[in-house]
Amino acid sequence: MTIYAHTAPLNHLAALDIHGADALSFLQGQTSAQLSLADGQFAPLTCFCTPKGRMLANGQLARVNEGHYRLILHASLVVPLMTHLKKFAPFYKVELSAADTALLGANRADAQTLAEHLGMTLPHQAWQQANAGEASILCYPEESAGNSDGWRWLLMLPTAKADALRCQGDAARWQRADVHRGLVWLEAEQQDSYLPQMLNWEALGGISFKKGCYTGQEVVARAHFRGQVKKRLQLGYLDAENAPANGAGVIATHEGADDGKNIGEVVASAPAENGQIAVLAVLNTRPLEKNPALTVDGAAFALAALPYAVERVDPEALAANLVEANAN
Template sequence: MPTESPIALTATAPLTHLAALDIKGDDVAGFLQGQTSAQVNLANGHFAPLTCFCTPKGRMLANGQLMRVADGHLRLVLAASLVEPLMAHLKKFAPFYRVTLEAAEDAVLLGANEQDAKTLADALGLELPQASWQQGSTANANVLCYPQGVDENDTYRWVFSLTHAEAARFDAQADASRWQLADIRRGLAWLDADQQDAYLPQMLNWEALGGISFKKGCYTGQEVVARAHFRGQVKKRLSLGYLDAGTPPDNGASITIKEDSGEDGKNIGEVVASASMENGQYAVLAVLNTRPLEQSPALCIEGADLTLAELPYTIERLDPEVLADNVS
């Protein structure tokens, strides 16, 4: 019999810059509750909260999204470069809870727009979630809903987590760089291995995205994170900008003040992520000192002009418990 051809998906991208870490065990929720900023019981198969893992000093080791795959089985989607380092860190505590951690080698992550997401969902028998950070599931597939884009006609986006067998049914033809650009323009920064232990969660606006529960109990770094929030001690914030340059900036590249401000060349921040745009510019996420920005200085990266833009969300605390309550 002839083999059925894969379904062509021209606007779906294999998200190879992301990967998944599986945590399994009877007390997986208790284990993670003491390690992560999420209220773990919110990961109930319908809502998949953003979360992060911190050092005792409150600096981020990783950030990602936590989903429930089955009873006693949670999956964290995060940067591929962070799966092994985070797993090594968490394994130090795993024996106390009798949980196992392993890279989800059979998980294929695909990013899809609305049209392709409907095609995928229909083929997989999935109900497509219609609100940010919601989850839909079957036995062999999960789908996560991401926030709407920033342009007028932008819809939600969806990340599908499939087994290799299920993923083989589809031919994803888009480039992941377009997905990464959409994340950047949406103000979503995902740490990689070179950025560990560099930022408080609030420096990436994580509490404004619903990535920190201030209503849960203790977790590693919680005291520092809470103090920074309640005492207003966050002196650096994630900002969005557009760079006129011939080459992309490196992550960590310095952002400096330009022109006759009296502080020419002063370093006020660094690049966290960037992606090319069709107009030849680069969209940039950068962590910047907040105090100098109140003076609206002209900024540059290695001499190229950086123009700041408004983020598509307000810098206000957004409790994940509120987001979860909105899931029907």
């Protein structure tokens, strides 16, 4: 039996199925994604918001087949989001359920072997999707910009099929790659805390500003067009042995000042290969202009460059680029 040494069960993630005759129209009014883009070949990032534009969940939306969509999100949010969406479901011919699906993270070699085993061509563009029966493979961007060896693939398999595989990879590597990539998966205790832009969601192509209304759309659009986002996701490295808890404060101290000021909080972290802790934090951007010394739980915290520019990326453009790349 094949041993998949670099494939790991991603138990911190799970999937929510939305299916029925009205699944497309139901989701179109609830999520930041343009549903027509989720066509089985492109699986856009998306988010769900309160009427005040605060995120209830973020994830990746894949089309399984006509009238059937699958949302990948943090496992802690499957039930809360499903409960929220079911309040609107009676007005549509739609059903929601936790998917009986295993999510696996793989490197290039294992993903290629699994794709061949499943009878599909491995996708090679960011957020591209390939399908074979009940299985799908999603391509994730390289861990850091320009690192061609750092591309990753997420496999969605029926649980029974996944259980038959000998996967010996480390899920912590996948989570570390998400942090390095500046990609946060919101957890249950973080609901209703952030505008999508505070997690740089528009810079990752997770917001369509060209679609019609959805819950929270007016606030999200106003924040974008009026430049009202004062807090942003930042990447940095912490000189500490243990990862900080989500919500841990980031303290800024300016030269000559005895007392520090809390300018934000940790939203995700993972051990880095250099012995430090890689951290993503949402910080007030104005204090950073003075280049203060930063600490988290008393340990030095040094900011680093994100692997993407913090500017709007339209998912429509990403989908068009994918079509063009496939044509060539």
